[in-house]
Amino acid sequence: MSAVIEIAGLRKTFRTIRRGRRVAVDGFDMVVEAGQVHGFLGPNGSGKTTTLRALLGLVNADAGELRVLGAPAPEQLGRVTGRVGAIVESPQFFGNFTGHRTLRLLAVAGGVPPSRVDEVLDQVGLRERGEDRVRSYSLGMKQRLAVASALLKNPELLILDEPANGLDPAGIREMRDLMRTLAGSGVTVLVSSHILAEIQLICDHVTIIARGRRVAAGRVDDVLAGHDPHEWRVRVAESERGAGLLREAGLTVAVHPDDVLVVGGAPEPELISSTLGGQGLWVRELTPVRPDLESVFLDLTAGATPPGQPDGTDAGDADEPLVELDRTDGRRVDA
Ligand SMILES: Nc1ncnc2c1ncn2[C@@H]1O[C@H](COP(=O)(O)OP(=O)(O)OP(=O)(O)O)[C@@H](O)[C@H]1O
Numbered sequence: 001m002s003a004v005i006e007i008a009g010l011r012k013t014f015r016t017i018r019r020g021r022r023v024a025v026d027g028f029d030m031v032v033e034a035g036q037v038h039g040f041l042g043p044n045g046s047g048k049t050t051t052l053r054a055l056l057g058l059v060n061a062d063a064g065e066l067r068v069l070g071a072p073a074p075e076q077l078g079r080v081t082g083r084v085g086a087i088v089e090s091p092q093f094f095g096n097f098t099g100h101r102t103l104r105l106l107a108v109a110g111g112v113p114p115s116r117v118d119e120v121l122d123q124v125g126l127r128e129r130g131e132d133r134v135r136s137y138s139l140g141m142k143q144r145l146a147v148a149s150a151l152l153k154n155p156e157l158l159i160l161d162e163p164a165n166g167l168d169p170a171g172i173r174e175m176r177d178l179m180r181t182l183a184g185s186g187v188t189v190l191v192s193s194h195i196l197a198e199i200q201l202i203c204d205h206v207t208i209i210a211r212g213r214r215v216a217a218g219r220v221d222d223v224l225a226g227h228d229p230h231e232w233r234v235r236v237a238e239s240e241r242g243a244g245l246l247r248e249a250g251l252t253v254a255v256h257p258d259d260v261l262v263v264g265g266a267p268e269p270e271l272i273s274s275t276l277g278g279q280g281l282w283v284r285e286l287t288p289v290r291p292d293l294e295s296v297f298l299d300l301t302a303g304a305t306p307p308g309q310p311d312g313t314d315a316g317d318a319d320e321p322l323v324e325l326d327r328t329d330g331r332r333v334d335a
Pocket residue numbers: 014015016022023024025042043044045046047048049050051194306314315316322323324325326327
């Protein structure tokens with residue numbers, strides 16, 4: 001497998017009028033291999049967008065090495081822009097244009113054959129609505145139109161910043177299906193999100209960022225497996241008696257209606273079986289309750305107040321004037 005995105009030691013500091021220096025990304029590393037659907041997870045203000053913007057040459061990093069499809073960024077991004085589609089933050093479209101016309105204009109501007117327009121509308125499931133005005137689209141449809149615009153170039157790598165943001169459950173499902181389809185057709189997808197359950201469903205790999213630093217990375221299954229189960233499901237013949245014995249041993253026990261005991265308090269499985277077996281209660285089932293990505297994420301990012309924000313509030317504080325030293329105007333970008 002070859003790396004399509006490589007980030008090593010990325011660091012980016014912004015300056016604000018009131019709070020001075022704010023370290024947005026602090027020695028961050030990430031590797032995305034070809035063919036992955038890679039989730040980029042982190043709490044609000046943890047540095048996801050800044051990282052993606054640095055990767056796409058929209059903001060200058062203070063330090064670090066970045067490569068996209070092997071090309072050092074930002075210096076040689078131009079070599080690979082035709083192979084990368086990206087949507088960073090919500091794209092804006094003219095409501096009066098139809099989806100088809102919007103894409104046709106973008107195709108012409110990007111030197112892409114107009115025949116691609118119908119193909120990408122098909123790919124994102126908007127073919128039937130292509131002749132409707134964008135203003136009649138739902139938020140989910142607008143997001144899919146944005147993805148369609150990023151697909152015009154037939155990219156090998158698609159970078160999506162919070163594509164499921166603001167979508168209702170049906171919109172999230174559509175977006176998830178779309179990403180799966182894209183991955184199935186060989187596109188490498190990097191998707192940033194704080195919607196953990198969705199990342200768990202769509203992504204095979206994940207990098208978790210907190211306070212501008214990587215706190216976990218790897219296959220989703222491995223990241224989950226690296227966290228010991230906090231609880232065990234236990235079945236015994238006499239559930240109430242079993243619960244009493246386990247409580248006496250210092251464990252926390254919840255008795256569920258179907259007589260399943262959920263035993264917590266970081267117990268060793270041996271302690272559970274010996275406590276019960278020692279009193280003649282034989283264990284019929286002893287299963288770890290595997291943590292989901294959400295609990296792992298909360299564990300890893302607990303107390304992750306971004307640097308420079310002692311109160312933990314998200315940095316998008318509307319009342320604070322920001323000196324945006326490196327901000328470029330474009331919110332949406334096809335790299
Ligand atoms: N242009 C800017 N000027 C000043 N500070 C900025 C700028 N862009 C980002 N920051 C700060 O950098 C930190 C990281 O922000 P960033 O947008 O990268 O986080 P994020 O993980 O994408 O958050 P969210 O999920 O809320 O979008 C925050 O403290 C943010 O306020």
